[in-house]
Amino acid sequence: MERRDFLSNMGITLAIACTAGLAACGGKGDDPAPNPPGGGGGGGGGADKLTVNLATQVPNVGDYIISGGVVLIRLAAGNVPASFSAVTSTCTHMGCTLSGYNGGLIECLSACGHGSKYNPDGTVSNGPTTTALTKYTVTISGTTLTVK
Numbered sequence: 001m002e003r004r005d006f007l008s009n010m011g012i013t014l015a016i017a018c019t020a021g022l023a024a025c026g027g028k029g030d031d032p033a034p035n036p037p038g039g040g041g042g043g044g045g046g047a048d049k050l051t052v053n054l055a056t057q058v059p060n061v062g063d064y065i066i067s068g069g070v071v072l073i074r075l076a077a078g079n080v081p082a083s084f085s086a087v088t089s090t091c092t093h094m095g096c097t098l099s100g101y102n103g104g105l106i107e108c109l110s111a112c113g114h115g116s117k118y119n120p121d122g123t124v125s126n127g128p129t130t131t132a133l134t135k136y137t138v139t140i141s142g143t144t145l146t147v148k
Helices: 003-025
Strands: 050-053 064-067 070-074 084-088 100-102 105-107 124-126 138-141 144-147
Touching: 050 064, 050 070, 064 100, 070 144
Parallel strands: none
Antiparallel strands: 050 144, 064 070, 070 084, 100 105, 138 144
16 A cells, blocks of 8 residues: 555545534533423423423432433422522533432532532532533413423
8 A cells, every 4th residue: 555545535434523522522412301392381491491381300319310401309308499400411521421420419420520529500510610610590370381
């Protein structure tokens, strides 16, 4: 094989490997929402991010859901918005999907997450990240909670 052919083949191989690596690490996760997002009624902002049934999906203090781009945590008893925290499920360090809520902290234990941890309100607890998670608004009607 001539040097020029070898270098050309190596370039193509590296391009394919880089593309595959970027595709594997650059995602929002594949968790489907437990209920499809609603229509978002009223104008301008678009669809609701997450809708859950409080009686069956997060009935107890400490329960959480990571779905539809949202981490939803029940912080207190009672079906009032102040009893819940809703933040983005995308780690602000490298864009991985956050992996869980443990010991009062939201964790990023994904392969590319490097162990960042956040408080329930989205503020940073442990780095390497230095940027807080985006907070969302919670509304409740009966036993239906909607994240906007």
